[in-house]
Amino acid sequence: MxxxxxxxxxxxxxxxxxxxxxxxxxxxxxxxxxxxxxxxxxxxxxxxxxxxxxxxxxxxxxxxxxxxxxxAVPLTQSSYDKIKDHAGSLYVIYDLSLTSEKSTFNVGAITVLGKNIAGFTEDENTDIQDCQDHIKHQISLSKYHDYSIKIYRNVDDFCKRLDELEKLRKDHNIDPKELESLWTPGTIQTVPGILKSISL
Incomplete structure (x- = not known):
């Protein structure tokens, strides 16, 4: 395996x-x-x-x-296939289960570009606002502020947002995957790194 x-x-x-x-x-x-x-x-x-x-x-x-x-609620194969078709060169993280003191937020896919965070959940029990607030709080602990955070329930809406972010990435010539690979252990984590570290 x-x-x-x-x-x-x-x-x-x-x-x-x-x-x-x-x-x-x-x-x-x-x-x-x-x-x-x-x-x-x-x-x-x-x-x-x-x-x-x-x-x-x-x-x-x-x-x-x-x-x-x-x-935990994993991302379904059908949603993954759709998201993959729209992700382009964005750095997308999958199958996160973010835990807080009061709840668990299952985020099937999430991406970060600049100060934009967009995610998708298939968990009907996930409180979208609480999830967004939890992410905002967690990244603020590492001094990341003023991020636009949006979690979608509809995969097509999320894919539209991915298309927008991919265009933004191309227009500004950003390579989020390379930026993530350049992170040095011992320094402040990147936002995607924080999201992975606070997940199950």
């Missing part, structure tokens, strides 16, 4: 599979250790049981991780 990095289409499905495999393996190891301890020692008071009990901690984390990825 080829690795799908955060921000790439299919990341949520990839992480779901990883979480299932990891949790299943951990569960089997814990069960085997516990049963082996019972057979060898004749009771649950043995080193195998202790190791099995300690193994429940990382397995618990893995189960929580699994639940979170299954609650």
């Amino acid at each position: 080829n690795k799908v990095y955060k921000g790439d289409f299919g990341h949520i499905f990839y992480q779901r599979k990883n979480a299932v495999i990891r949790t299943t393996i951990m569960g089997c190891i814990i069960l085997v250790l516990f049963i082996a301890g019972l057979i060898i020692a004749g009771s649950n008071k043995n080193i195998f049981s202790i190791v099995a009990a300690l193994g429940c901690l990382p397995m618990g984390w893995s189960v929580i991780n699994l639940i979170m990825y299954y609650r």
Whole structure:
């Protein structure tokens, strides 16, 4: 199974599979250790049981991780195909699940060009205004201000916005992918970098 990095289409499905495999393996190891301890020692008071009990901690984390990825709403293939046709040379990030204290915002695709942020969600439960406010707050922590942020529910409307931004990119000869690749670790993150870092 080829690795799908955060921000790439299919990341949520990839992480779901990883979480299932990891949790299943951990569960089997814990069960085997516990049963082996019972057979060898004749009771649950043995080193195998202790190791099995300690193994429940990382397995618990893995189960929580699994639940979170299954609650996330990934971008559908049909929407991805449409968006890809309109993205041009824009830097588009896919399958983000942005978490706040009160809610989770599932953003299927989002792009940043200059001080323009445009995103698309297929999650009917996502509060658009809260999502936009959350993004605005998160990027402001790194001193990014006065950004125009718009999250769309209709994929065709989002694609129209991508067309506008692609024209703007061409007119100003901007290469957002190259700008992102030039970021140096240890310096202030780019806005796309922040969006990926605050996502599940």
